[in-house]
Amino acid sequence: MISASTFHVIATELTVGMFALSGIAFLLCLIQKGPKSRESVAHWAMIGGLVATPLAIISGINSIPSDGISDPLLANKLLLSMCSAGIALGVLINRKLGAVVDLKHSSLGLLSVGMMLTTAGIGGEYSRGETLLLFIPKESVFLFPLWASVVLVILGMVMIAKSAIQHRI
Amino acid sequence: MKFNLILVSLLLIFSSTISTANPGGEVDSVSSRDCAGSCHSSPSTNGQSSASMMLEAPEQVYAGLLFDLKSTVGNVEVSSNNMVGLNLLINDDGAKDLPSNDGWEIITDPNGGTNNFVQIVDTFSPVSVVERTWTLRAPSEPGTYTLYLAVQHGTPQGGVAMTGISEPYLVNISEVPENLPRLSPSWDPPNSRNIGEETLIKIETLFADNIIVEMKNGGEITTLEVVNGEFIIPESVNEGVVEWRVIMEGEGPVQTSPWFRLSSTAPGWEVDELTLYLQGFGLMLLFLGLVLSFRGPTSEHRKEYSEDQLFEETPQPSNQTTGSQIPEGWTQEQWDYYGQEHLNSLNEGGQQ
Numbered sequence: 001m002i003s004a005s006t007f008h009v010i011a012t013e014l015t016v017g018m019f020a021l022s023g024i025a026f027l028l029c030l031i032q033k034g035p036k037s038r039e040s041v042a043h044w045a046m047i048g049g050l051v052a053t054p055l056a057i058i059s060g061i062n063s064i065p066s067d068g069i070s071d072p073l074l075a076n077k078l079l080l081s082m083c084s085a086g087i088a089l090g091v092l093i094n095r096k097l098g099a100v101v102d103l104k105h106s107s108l109g110l111l112s113v114g115m116m117l118t119t120a121g122i123g124g125e126y127s128r129g130e131t132l133l134l135f136i137p138k139e140s141v142f143l144f145p146l147w148a149s150v151v152l153v154i155l156g157m158v159m160i161a162k163s164a165i166q167h168r169i
Numbered sequence: 170m171k172f173n174l175i176l177v178s179l180l181l182i183f184s185s186t187i188s189t190a191n192p193g194g195e196v197d198s199v200s201s202r203d204c205a206g207s208c209h210s211s212p213s214t215n216g217q218s219s220a221s222m223m224l225e226a227p228e229q230v231y232a233g234l235l236f237d238l239k240s241t242v243g244n245v246e247v248s249s250n251n252m253v254g255l256n257l258l259i260n261d262d263g264a265k266d267l268p269s270n271d272g273w274e275i276i277t278d279p280n281g282g283t284n285n286f287v288q289i290v291d292t293f294s295p296v297s298v299v300e301r302t303w304t305l306r307a308p309s310e311p312g313t314y315t316l317y318l319a320v321q322h323g324t325p326q327g328g329v330a331m332t333g334i335s336e337p338y339l340v341n342i343s344e345v346p347e348n349l350p351r352l353s354p355s356w357d358p359p360n361s362r363n364i365g366e367e368t369l370i371k372i373e374t375l376f377a378d379n380i381i382v383e384m385k386n387g388g389e390i391t392t393l394e395v396v397n398g399e400f401i402i403p404e405s406v407n408e409g410v411v412e413w414r415v416i417m418e419g420e421g422p423v424q425t426s427p428w429f430r431l432s433s434t435a436p437g438w439e440v441d442e443l444t445l446y447l448q449g450f451g452l453m454l455l456f457l458g459l460v461l462s463f464r465g466p467t468s469e470h471r472k473e474y475s476e477d478q479l480f481e482e483t484p485q486p487s488n489q490t491t492g493s494q495i496p497e498g499w500t501q502e503q504w505d506y507y508g509q510e511h512l513n514s515l516n517e518g519g520q521q
Contacts, residue, residue: 068439068440068442069440069442070437070438071437071438072438075445078445078446078449079445079448079449079452081449082450082452082453083452083453085453086453086454086455086456087457087460089453089457090456090457090458090459090460090461091460093461094460094461094464097464099464104463108460108463127196128196129196141440143440143444143448144444144451145444146441146443146444146447148448149447149448149450149451150447150451151451152448152451152452152454152455153447153450153451155451155454155455155458156451156452156453156454156455156457156458157454157458158458159455159457159458159459159461159462160454160457160458160461162458162462163458163461163462163464164461166462
């Protein structure tokens, strides 16, 4: 078998590659250029990236040399990748429900891709001490207290439920 | 457009700078020598290190027991960060060269970890010699084994990755004599602790009737009290390394362990992981909800909208005409299908 760190490299390369491809296709959708297949490529690549994301997150946590999350960079990676996954999931669900790939839809797709690639950039800073992103937070993490996180979960679920009812009507 | 694309591409290519791989070093790790130097092997970016490298083990090394291996690096010119990467290996092939492949176990590396590649910052120069000690557990099978010390470093001018590897160093591993007082094969010393915490250590030995624990305290060696195989290393107030060893007495000859190193570091950044995971999950749901709430027009909506527009611009006969407007002799169905054609022919000047 392979170690968690090796599997993490495979999973992250898969995730980043898929999201990068999706990003290029969403960019073409945004500027309304390129082949018609850009919409399919954008969404299918995003699905691929989204499938690989949990594997990357879990293997990443398991490959941390210390007992737990002991670096602000790792916490930021986790939070950013979860935010990106949420947006990507929303974009895909919207598309499944028939949303048109317009400026807003493409922008949200690009936002998700950007956040995921930023997560990868933070990984480079953590493992090699180098990254192209100069202004990533290295020392600070926006951590909510437990009650605020519970409120976030409830708020998110309410918004999803409300959206489902609203669009059914 | 093509010209702009070529211009941007050329701009990006010429804006890049030539650099050696991993400036500033990598991190301590369990690492083969296959990645030594720059990824792009050319004489302009790689060089042969002038460093003199040496390994030294005790005369007697027993199978499966711990011992200190001393590594020495001298006569080396390095970059301004005074850093040299030391790599402990079992061959110079660049593959399958990890010490663990021969059954070696690194108990403590020079930086207090358990890696075979460590980065050392010290007074490296052509006239100085830098020593570092590794604590190893010998392979469990007696025999003659080979070890190598490899180095990676920069140059004072920068831009070139220097590498070098020592001559092979042979270590004779002997069978453990019967009744030799020794540390238990399953026991490993702790390597690190936080500042301000005293450390309770339980020693596990075999064939030892009495054990004495000594600790280096500045220039002196003090003896620590051992009760039921347990002793306490006092807390440290600063970051640093405490060295201690065990002297074991029994029926066999008296044995002295290597000096174990216990690093004291400031407590690292900590976070309640449950809170962090819950926050991550909450943020995912929140962003999912937000994106779903901001859903734009669906293709069905747009289709309906388009049809409405079409209706206003080019009225369909079926919608435009009512029963009273149907000419005589036409049924509703006929008018729905062929009415527009009839109206067009009238508009083009045909005769009714």
